[in-house]
Amino acid sequence: xxxxxxxxxxxxxxxxxxxxxxxxxxxxxxxxxxxxxxxxxxxxxxxxxxxxxxxxxxxxxxxxxxxxxxxxxxxxxxxxxxxxxxxxxxxxxxxxxxxxxxxxxxxxxxxxxxxxxxxxxxxxxxxxxxxxxxxxxxxxxxxxxxxxxxxxxxxxxxxxxxxxxxxxxxxxxxxxxxxxxxxxxxxxxxxxxxxxxxxxxxxxxxxxxxxxxxxxxxxxxxxxxxxxxxxxxxxxxxxxxxxxxxxxxxxxxxxxxxxxxxxx
Ligand SMILES: Cc1cc2nc3c(=O)[nH]c(=O)nc-3n(C[C@H](O)[C@H](O)[C@H](O)COP(=O)(O)O)c2cc1C
Numbered sequence: 001x002x003x004x005x006x007x008x009x010x011x012x013x014x015x016x017x018x019x020x021x022x023x024x025x026x027x028x029x030x031x032x033x034x035x036x037x038x039x040x041x042x043x044x045x046x047x048x049x050x051x052x053x054x055x056x057x058x059x060x061x062x063x064x065x066x067x068x069x070x071x072x073x074x075x076x077x078x079x080x081x082x083x084x085x086x087x088x089x090x091x092x093x094x095x096x097x098x099x100x101x102x103x104x105x106x107x108x109x110x111x112x113x114x115x116x117x118x119x120x121x122x123x124x125x126x127x128x129x130x131x132x133x134x135x136x137x138x139x140x141x142x143x144x145x146x147x148x149x150x151x152x153x154x155x156x157x158x159x160x161x162x163x164x165x166x167x168x169x170x171x172x173x174x175x176x177x178x179x180x181x182x183x184x185x186x187x188x189x190x191x192x193x194x195x196x197x198x199x200x201x202x203x204x205x206x207x208x209x210x211x212x213x214x215x216x217x218x219x220x221x222x223x224x225x226x227x228x229x230x231x232x233x234x235x236x237x238x239x240x241x242x243x244x245x246x247x248x249x250x251x252x253x254x255x256x257x258x259x260x261x262x263x264x
Contacts, residue, residue: 004048011116012248013252015053017252022049034260041066043071055221056167057089060219078106080108083112083113091109092154107152114133117222119174122245123242125242175218176218180236182213
């Protein structure tokens with residue numbers, strides 16, 4: 001089997017953990033947040049994978065930009081989306097969209113894992129129900145598929161299509177802009193700068209020991225909110241179910257997320 005590469009994007013570690021489990025020992029893992037800083041993106045490998053979170057039933061905007069602006073010279077191109085509750089039939093829909101732009105997807109699957117969308121879910125509850133999702137079994141199955149270079153696009157269940165269509169009629173606006181504040185910072189903030197180090201878009205500067213946001217390159221990933229050691233970052237407009245619970249995949253360290261996302 002030839003050389004292979006996995007590109008990942010992660011805010012709270014689920015997709016990094018998935019990429020590690022799918023790739024196994026010695027697999028080359030590459031951070032999309034870091035690669036996006038390069039203008040010439042040509043990649044050649046026998047197999048190329050994209051392992052990323054699902055945002056609003058689609059690929060994150062930064063991941064779409066990464067794929068659209070890159071050349072993948074490979075005989076096996078695959079995508080795995082990690083998600084928490086509903087995948088909205090993403091595999092069929094996004095594969096078809098990529099095919100329409102001349103990009104062939106050989107394999108697309110999804111893995112259900114903890115949902116880090118803290119504006120709607122209580123993270124303590126997500127951690128509690130995690131064992132019911134059998135994440136490692138799912139990842140082992142995906143890994144076996146990919147090792148066998150299986151051709152498969154996960155079928156979209158009617159229930160998921162309905163869920164997606166219903167959501168699209170009344171979407172949340174989860175893409176922050178500079179028109180209105182998306183996050184607010186409470187007095188618990190100690191100015192440690194963790195938020196700025198985990199941000200994949202380089203959006204946060206610490207000025208006089210306080211984070212200042214410029215949302216221009218914000219990926220809408222919630223990484224800053226989850227990584228704050230004081231839980232001092234909260235949504236400005238959502239009344240979240242549990243502002244005292246934050247999430248990081250238990251197999252991933254803060255240092256891993258900083259390494260994936262920080263400006264170097
Ligand atoms: C902005 C945003 C939108 C999301 N939308 C969905 C969704 O539509 N359906 C779903 O099941 N999970 C959704 N999630 C949950 C993530 O897809 C899931 O927790 C993912 O595993 C996070 O990956 P990460 O830890 O690598 O960042 C969303 C998360 C964020 C931050």
